[in-house]
């Protein structure tokens with residue numbers, strides 16, 4: 047009988063064909079094959095180096111290959127990474143593992159996809175963003191709406207489990223345009239749909255345009271109305287709205303991402319990857335050259351106060367629509383939720399932002415709209 051704890055692996059692939067106008071993720075456009083090969087070599091060295099710490103204590107049951115644009119890599123390169131993980135870590139049997147990979151509709155087709163599936167990928171997260179060409183151009187995406195439709199059909203035709211990301215709150219995007227995209231995805235029976243509000247990130251072209259007065263963002267009220275409409279449409283179509291920005295057909299929830307929202311152990315590998323293992327956070331360098339030279343030696347550990355971990359618990363678990371269990375809180379921290387957050391939780395309840403459940407607390411519909419404000423009040427308690 048195994049006593050290993052489950053472990054999720056996040057693998058960062060920092061390459062993109064072109065940077066999108068809103069994106070501040072750590073990824074680089076225009077890297078050549080030599081740079082990609084050097085990165086994969088460094089990543090495999092890190093996999094070997096780090097696996098030893100976990101082999102006795104953990105068993106890998108989910109892998110998420112994200113970025114960046116992992117689908118810029120060839121299937122043989124993805125196969126090389128997954129095989130190296132299997133050789134180095136203690137892993138679940140392939141049938142029990144979720145291996146997700148992010149894919150840009152503009153960088154894969156049916157043939158490449160079958161190579162990824164052969165390499166072991168069994169879940170594809172497709173960055174569709176919109177099925178409207180004007181919106182895609184505005185965002186600076188490399189794909190058109192038809193390319194996205196083609197990618198979705200390829201995913202469905204291959205039999206792989208798949209998910210799509212779409213955006214709301216994009217400048218000049220009407221509610222109708224957003225709803226048309228969502229409706230088309232629902233009609234296609236996409237198993238999992240993530241719907242995120244556009245965030246203005248410093249250093250991006252959108253941020254500069256906004257500062258220069260060349261870009262206006264939709265109001266909070268109109269973005270929230272789009273969000274509520276999305277939830278309504280997804281629920282009516284039988285999706286399980288399980289996290290603030292995620293809905294899935296029952297049984298198709300993302301196992302890896304659920305680890306982030308339930309404070310389970312995950313290990314990030316690759317540059318700019320974050321980890322949370324045994325209540326300890328760490329992160330590796332965002333500098334490409336430094337990562338190639340130092341790999342695992344570039345990792346910095348963060349010493350979190352117990353209070354920070356408690357607020358992290360509340361912050362992340364409240365993202366789940368069912369909220370959290372006070373009993374889990376007490377089991378993890380050995381202290382009473384009532385003593386730590388009881389007063390502010392009741393205040394937020396009377397303001398209509400939090401709701402009591404049989405076992406703990408969850409966000410109310412207004413609390414979902416104002417979740418950042420609410421989290422701030424909890425953190426400052």
Ligand code: SF4
Nearest residue numbers: 062065066069113114
């Ligand atoms: S493809 Fe994704 S990671 Fe790459 S620039 Fe666009 S949003 Fe960022």
